[in-house]
Amino acid sequence: MTQKSIIIIGGGIAGLSAGCYGQMNGYKTQIFELHTLPGGLCTAWGRKGYTFDGCIHWLVGSGQSSGYRRIWDELGALAGCEVVNHDEFMRIQKADGKAFILYTNVDRLEQHLLDLAPADEKPIREFTDAVRLFSRFDPPVGKAKETSNFVDMFKTMPGMMPIMPAMMKWGKVSIADYAERFSDPFLRYAFGASFGNNLNRLPVLTLMMTLAWMHRQDAGYPVGGSLEFSRGIERRYLSLGGEIHYKSRVEKILVEAAPNGKGDRAVGIRLTDGSEHRADVIISAADGRATIFDMLEGRYADDTIRGYYEKLPIFSPIVMVSLGVGRDLSAEPHSVSYVLDKPVTIAGEARTLLPVKHYCYDPTMAPAGKSVVMVMVNSSHKYWKELAADSERYESEKQQAAITVIEQLDRRYPGLAGQVEVVDVATPLTFERYTGNWQGSIEGWMPTVDTGDLMWKGMSKSLPGLSNFYMVGQWVEPGGGLPPAATSGRNVIQILCKQDKRRFVASAAG
Ligand SMILES: Cc1cc2nc3c(=O)[nH]c(=O)nc-3n(C[C@H](O)[C@H](O)[C@H](O)COP(=O)(O)OP(=O)(O)OC[C@H]3O[C@@H](n4cnc5c(N)ncnc54)[C@H](O)[C@@H]3O)c2cc1C
Incomplete structure (x- = not known):
């Protein structure tokens, strides 16, 4: 069989991941990245002996044995890396020194909250019980699907069914609304602000899950920080024979009429220097809006897709x-x-x-x-x-x-x-300039309790009327973050393997 070629636009975590799994599965891949470094948003910059980190606060999958850890090991992201698991996620402190502390150990957290506001025992225990329940949940590494979402996860992992009702329940209550259940004014205020006041429409499920992963020591911080983490994946990609071209901004995705008369197919890319590059499959791991409306001139956006880009909230710059x-x-x-x-x-x-x-x-x-x-x-x-x-x-x-x-x-x-x-x-313009993300958004779409079932159903990785083309990364994985970006790159190669009737293979970096 001739080796199929893949062009990947963007060398963030999703693009690097697609590249690594593409190489592991016998595809010939090339990444075109506008910046001079790997990682996209997952980056850091040095200034006079200091390193300022632009990304990782917590990394889901940093523990020794979880589904996401398997992916990080396959990508060589944490090779030889020490992981710090904090005792405290964060604290909110008043001028008089009184503090609301989100301990990462759920028993300690429960006791602290009960000491802070004994009258709020019921909502405190309901919250910490949910954290305990979710701490037994290990997100499965999804199978080949157009969307990698919770619905698929549950279908592929029947063992997850017992926590489904709790997920549905807490997926519909916002952090702000849960905070209203506390009678103690400080607890009410601090709980609502625990992810920041602008994020309090997120489902309380997101806070519960974060604390659950921290409780099981699976959401730590990799020493060396974000750029080292990205460089680890870049090393893995290069060692698998992948090619990465820096300072290569893609301005157009080249398309032709599909030979079967059914719509168009993607055949290559054009860079801003005018050079054209061709491949059998094109994967965009870059900003969604730029991909759909600039590189593809909006020709493959139906009402659903336009609706996302017109209406959905994004994580604030x-x-x-x-x-x-x-x-x-x-x-x-x-x-x-x-x-x-x-x-x-x-x-x-x-x-x-x-x-x-x-x-x-x-x-x-x-x-x-x-x-x-x-x-x-x-x-x-x-x-x-x-x-x-x-x-x-x-x-x-x-x-x-x-x-x-x-x-x-x-x-x-x-x-x-x-x-x-x-x-x-x-500033937001700094993030926009270095990564091309719409308005400098730090994590793509923000699935709040007001955006319906977006988080559950996910988004398609392909566009109507265009074959040989896929999108990966935070603009097709609502909620964003590093694990979904990496999973997205893995899933797209699973989809290709399925189409090409190959068995998908992946192994941990040596
Ligand atoms: C401050 C901050 C804190 C965060 N904290 C966490 C955290 O603690 N844990 C967590 O899991 N996540 C965190 N995130 C979110 C996480 O970093 C992102 O969701 C994730 O890195 C997105 O990866 P991606 O590959 O989808 O996109 P990106 O990182 O945006 O990658 C896209 C890549 O495409 C390139 N590109 C764009 N346009 C073009 C073009 N035309 N041609 C060529 N290349 C192009 C860009 O330069 C970039 O490298 C944080 C983000 C920020 C900014």
Whole structure:
């Protein structure tokens, strides 16, 4: 059999994953990536001895024996990597020191919440019982399907049926609505803000699942951070014989009429330098909107697809203020959202919570005795886009965001302002420029309780009327994140193997 060729657009985690599994299964793959680095959103950048990490806070599948771990091992993502499992996911702290702490151990969490608000025993226990139940759930590595979604998972894993009712139930209640069940005002406020105030329409199921994975020590942090993680997969891809072309921005997907007279088929790509490259199959692992409406000029978008792009909410873009500080903060909790007594304005919006994170648990991030501190808040793409019309105003707004953050941090960690050695501010335009993601979105579609069954049913990886073409990554896996991106790349190769009547094979990196 002649070896089929595949072109993959984008070298983020989904594109790298499709490349690795394509190579494992006898396809000849090439990745075209606009940036100079692998990983897409899963990246980091160095500044004067400090590393500022743009992605991984927790990695589902980091434990030793879970379905997702199998995928990370196949992709060589965690080879030789130490994983840190935090005792605390995060805490929300008031000015008087009172703290709501999301402990990763569910028994400790339950006791802490009961101490905080004894009168709320019923909703506390209902929440922690659900976390316990879900901690017994190991997401199966899906079979070849057009969509990788919960419905498929349950069909392929009958053993999962006992938790189905709880998943359905908590998939329909938002974090904000669950918070209303608490009578204690601080618990009510803090619970609602645990993923950030802008994410409180997410189903409470997402918070329960996150804590469940943390409880079973399967959602830790890989030391070395996001770029090392991506480089691990890039190494695996290259060792399997894959080819990756950096600084190669795809502007068009080339199509021709299909020989059977049924619609069109994808036959290649054109880069911005004008060069054309052909393959039997084209997979886009790049931004969904750019793929469908620019590279394919909107010719294969039906009403359903247009509806997604017109109506669905996306994970908000962010402003990320990263600081290199000449001070050891390792004795401080690693992730604290401070409740501000007076709101402060950052990027044109009044903020009542300041989420602060340090990376002292990863010695590769800062020189010995020093720390990386990061504050990440959601922010409007439009706001920064308008500012960018005048580069001075844009730069001065970035500077102002950093000044405000440093002032606030200095109140909590006295003397810190004088110890700041490096400042870096990334805006939604930074994320957009480096990854091509729509408005700099950090995770694609946001499935809230208001977006119906999107999370359950998933989205198709192919477009109507176009054969030999697939999409993978966060724009076809509602909810986004690294495990769905990797699974998406794996699934598309399973689909191709099925079509080509080959047995799909995958093995752990040696
Ligand atoms: C701040 C932040 C924190 C996060 N935290 C976590 C976390 O803790 N855990 C977790 O699981 N997930 C997290 N995520 C989400 C996760 O990073 C993403 O969902 C995931 O990396 C998406 O992968 P992807 O391959 O689908 O897309 P991308 O990473 O966007 O990859 C797309 C790739 O395509 C390339 N590309 C785009 N257009 C073109 C073109 N025209 N030609 C060539 N190449 C192109 C881009 O440069 C990019 O490399 C976080 C994201 C951010 C930003």
